[in-house]
Amino acid sequence: MNRGVGGGLFAFSYTLLFFLFLFGPLIIMVITAFNSSAFPRVVPWECFTTDWFGLLIRNERLMTGLWTSLAIGIAVVAIAVPFGLAGALALADIGPRLRAGLYAVLITPILIPGVVLGISTIVFWSFVGRKLGAGYDTVFYNGLFLTLLGQVAFIASYAMLILSARLQRFDPTLTEAALDLGATPGQAFRKILLPFLKPALGSAAFITFLASFENYNTTVFTILSGNTFTTALASKVRHGTDPSLSALAVIIIAVTLIGAMVQEAHHRRRDLLRGGRPERSRLYANPLTRLLTHPAAILLILVGCTGAIIWQASHHDAQACRADILSEKQRVQERLLQEQQQRMQQRQTQTPAAPTAPSNNPSPFGGAFNPGSLAPK
Amino acid sequence: MTKDVVLDHVSIRFGGYTAVENAHLTIRGGEFFSFLGPSGCGKTTLLRCISGFVQPSAGRVLIGGEDMRNVGPNKRPTALIFQNLALFPLLTVAENIAFPLEVRRVGRKQRRKRADELLEMIALPGTGDKKVHELSGGQKQRVAIARALAAEPDILLLDEPLSALDLKLRQHMRTELRAIQQRVGLTFIYITHDQGEALTMSDQVAVMNAGVIEQIDNPETIYNRPRTPFVASFVGESNAIHGVVLSQTGRLATLDTPLGPLTGQAAGGRTYLPKERCTLFVRPEQLFIADTPPEVNTIKAKRVNEEFEGSIRTLYLQAGGEALRLYHMNAAVSAALASGDGAVTVSFKPEQATILPDDPALSG
């Protein structure tokens, strides 16, 4: 940003708005997770509470969904990454004329809407199941199996794209050199190509896991009567929301933040080491700071802090505050009731001929057409 | 243990394009054999064919008398040093060098020992734990050679390994390579487009042009007795003077040229017919300034320009509409050179000039 050009105020407020837009919802969400109000909201602030976390963990449907999602995610990674690798290798090796065609074929699953993939997965495998005369208790009607296939169908393409990008920077003469020095093709692959692809394999595993974990469109069909975390969450939201969802958001944000910080520490450390002059850095001169900036140490510290906070929070009791709020509410309600009764008594004395009172009016229009309600009070 | 490499009428085609045409030669075990030719003439292709990455479209490759047709690159007794070296960037220097041992399941300790020995040999002791990118160009070069030697090949193939180096280092590496070759007694097949490299290091040189091997000889013969116009002009500097044959007596033929009648040696013992169109090639250092009128090959020339290059002086001459170049040793005193009017008489010995036919069908 060039301060000399002016527009400093504009740039500042733009940046502020931008960050507000990005982080505003998250901040609100986090605050609502600790408000005891049964509807997720910031104002009126009632009590600081951690009960919503407990409620979340006790939700059986969500928790079994979570384990299902984790299991499916791991299985998807285990299948989609090798598939993606195979696709990427085929793309790199094939002649230029066939490459465009193969690329189109491999990329289509990403372009097809997830709903279509979900439905066609069920239709196809039940068709196969019927042809094989398999019963409803076989894999062809198993939600986990179908979800796995449905997700792998398009998530493998993500892995392929990531690995392809890295593979394009690989110098194929390295493989030739390995062969020439006596390595078998398998050895050349394991010792030369795979280590080169390692960072991309890491990101591919991460992305495929996330894609599987957060997928809804396809999974909602293929999981059949079962539930993953996402589908359980969606059905919960449909039945009305409460702050335990905010609590979930807090957990996800915390996990993400810890992951990001450890990752950043890892990157900085690697760049420092690769720069070839780690001793130049002040962090490295001191053994204590060097130890403290190690990614593993940072992970330990962050997990420790989080654990302490959780332990502390689990001993927090909002009961007293809640009782206060409850009695306060009751007082307010009683006052309202009294006021209403007073008003009714006044009205009865003024217009004894009026039919029924506006309260308890059975009319769907809330008594708006009642001539009595038009009378000045 | 030395093995001959035989190319038996090898042709290599990519689609309709012929990269190597009918290469037929024998490389003896223990020899330093160079392929010399301009960029794109098929040198790399030929080398890749010997190491097994390219299959010949016609003909056979034999190593130690064995047909290599169905033998993969990892099963051949060759090691190739690639044009771009192809060192493994993620491995350390020692791991690079020990790679051929690792794939043969040699133990870690033994690998390290061998790597250290080879590092000692290439004069890079103590660099084993460095990463490849921390080395200089010349050091990488030597590591690539050490890695190839660790594979214990019978034949080492080198694809322009010195082309990326600066002049000083190149000259140093030349002597070093030659020393390594003599010490380990391997067959070296060396590719270069630098004739200086080919001539200084080789036992035999094959000169290639557009996929065709034009001449295979020892460096001195290649230089002094080129058999084709291409070899004569590609290897070393040459003055080419066109003319038609006047007569031939024995091995000496006389041409009628714009510079007057000139006599030279008929290449390869040919016999020319009168009126045949030929070219006489004479090297700048074989031309000399004649202070007394010579018996044959008198060329009256005019000095156009000159360059001083330390030990020699290059004279640019003009004679009969042709530009000539002459290298004059500075130590040699010449009265003609001192005179100021620029007219000089130059000459050359008939045995030192080569006469080749213009019609390419007759060369070779």
Ligand SMILES: Nc1ncnc2c1ncn2[C@@H]1O[C@H](COP(=O)(O)OP(=O)(O)OP(=O)(O)O)[C@@H](O)[C@H]1O
């Ligand atoms: N795989 C291939 N497919 C098609 N043509 C090829 C292939 N490899 C080489 N060629 C062609 O064969 C010819 C010879 O190539 P080669 O690499 O052998 O040249 P070179 O003599 O090594 O040149 P340089 O000195 O520049 O390395 C070139 O015209 C090149 O375009």
Ligand SMILES: [Mg+2]
């Ligand atoms: Mg080449």
